[in-house]
Amino acid sequence: MPDLAPPHGATILVVDDDADIRDLIVGQLQQENYRLLGAANLAELRRYLKEEPIDLIVLDLNLPDGDGLSLCRELRADGSDVQIIMVTARGSAIDRVLGLELGADDYLTKPFEPRELLVRIRNLLRRGRHDPAPRTATMRYAQFGPWRLDLQQRRLIAPDDRLVMLSSAEFRLLNRFLEEPNVVLARETLLPERRATAAFDRSIDLQVSRLRQKLAAIPGGDELILTVRGEGYVLASGVAYS
Incomplete structure (x- = not known):
């Protein structure tokens, strides 16, 4: 063509x-x-x-x-x-x-x-x-709660150094939470490319649920992402980069 x-x-x-x-x-x-x-x-x-x-x-x-x-x-x-x-x-x-x-x-x-x-x-x-320049240019890890996120390899690292792989969608979603910790993020903010239909798109909730399941695999990870009824989701943790 x-x-x-x-x-x-x-x-x-x-x-x-x-x-x-x-x-x-x-x-x-x-x-x-x-x-x-x-x-x-x-x-x-x-x-x-x-x-x-x-x-x-x-x-x-x-x-x-x-x-x-x-x-x-x-x-x-x-x-x-x-x-x-x-x-x-x-x-x-x-x-x-x-x-x-x-x-x-x-x-x-x-x-x-x-x-x-x-x-x-x-x-x-x-x-x-x-999109801003990726943090991976100067930083390798993001520490939040009991987890570390390897920003280059796109995988979670438990305190005992056990690795948990993330899908592309899970990594993007978690990265979005890490950009604004302790801030309630509306569903359309988490996935801005689907802003027009986010209020009705249940796949967003499924993605959050799957990410939560992986974070809950170790003690202290089950309360990292909280639901704020009627508003969205929040990463209830500080974030430190190294």
């Missing part, structure tokens, strides 16, 4: 084996000054990633030559930080959590409102432009 917008905008790759859906999404995004590319399968997606600087992928999960979930896992394992919005007919909360844990930045269920996709793309691209 030829470029459909000037190259100075963000480059978005739309991956869907249904040409009508793919062209519909591309058509909806044309007015936003993005550089738009389209792919019908994983092979084309991989080719574009080798040849083009892609900022964001709108990724359908069911593709003729593989599963988008596996592709997402592969990209994160290779260290890719390209932003990914999964688009699929699989609508259960468990499916959404699985997609986010494998490294997706957001998740949309078909059918969806075109405006909602546009808002989520804007939020993700804005977040990517304005």
Whole structure:
């Protein structure tokens, strides 16, 4: 597919084996000054990633030559930080959590409102432009409660040096809590890219629940993340970096 917008905008790759859906999404995004590319399968997606600087992928999960979930896992394992919005007919909360844990930045269920996709793309691209420099550039560990978080290896370290691995979604969520300890964070603040639907998105609560279960594996970890009814969640601990 030829470029459909000037190259100075963000480059978005739309991956869907249904040409009508793919062209519909591309058509909806044309007015936003993005550089738009389209792919019908994983092979084309991989080719574009080798040849083009892609900022964001709108990724359908069911593709003729593989599963988008596996592709997402592969990209994160290779260290890719390209932003990914999964688009699929699989609508259960468990499916959404699985997609986010494998490294997706957001998740949309078909059918969806075109405006909602546009808002989520804007939020993700804005977040990517304005995120502060990562703390890992100068700091390795964040100590909170009985845990240490290895900011480079993205894993929890217990007092006895036992390691607990975190999914990409769990690490992002915990990192967000660590940025503002002892502050009540609304659900839309925890996941700003889904601000428009956070009030109704139960997958956020599932992610918090799974993170809590890992933190509760040692004494003193079960009361680190508290629920503030009607307001959100809070990390009830100080944080020290080293």
